[in-house]
Amino acid sequence: MSGTAAIQTPPNNGGNPKGWPENPGWGKGKYVTGADLPKKIYVRWQSLVEPQTYKMVIEIPESTRELMRREEKVFCAFDGKFITDYREALVVNLAPGGIAKVWVLGPCLPPIEVTTVKAEIDPRGPYEGKSGGKYDSLTDVSKAYVEKFGVPYGSWE
Template structure:
């Protein structure tokens, strides 16, 4: 499986040399965001995007997945959210709608390193193209809204759920993916197996309650 992932990404990178200005979406850029449950800290080494025109956008996103770490163990990381946040991230500027997203990340509470390919079907892209009349309570206006954001929630055990959403619009779950473990460990084996330290709040929660793997099945 690991060899398959490496071959897949190499092939996609080689095929993404030609850029084009035409886009199939009704907005200039779409947003890629990541979140994690409370205390379940995640470091994203790289999220690489391949769009439907075979353009490749290496490291379209990297860094910390957004999460909440309340003090005194007052947060609850268990289960999937009813209304998923799009998470912290970036706009993928210059890209058409996504075909595949390759994600390599560290689950710091385990600790473990995962990688996966998220395939985005045409049905999901149609959701992202479709405009809907929606009411925005914040400014009291009706707008034509688009689900121009992809939110990916990463949890321990290497599981990810993916939603599409947009301003004033309810997010829609589109897929769930099980990643594989990268035996090389963090940073492709370049850190001698060393992971970054947890925050004090996350460390205190995990030491007292452990990691609720069963809540994300």
């Protein structure tokens, strides 16, 4: 499977990119429906700001799988009612330096952080070595932001 990620540059080059979001969203990833809860997730990604390619295996422990099977009563702002809901998504956020953080979340339930994983460098490079070492490039806006503010390595660990 594959997913996509968005590079978000704050308006007018403002804001603070350090650290993880307090309330991670669902993102633009790959949605898999009708499948059993995974025991492992294999992730390989291209960090555009470094540029570097990373790979890792995220082990999903039984305790996380149990969190996703447990129903909870919650007030849902979408419809203004109390409902029974499940945490039905695993969200994997990726950061420069090969750091990934995983949360479980549901439409009306707050996210729960379940693990942080350090990836290893994939020596094949982008596109599993089929690009001749050529990485995708940053947009001009993103490049200007990184040149001005740098990359806050260490803030995601």
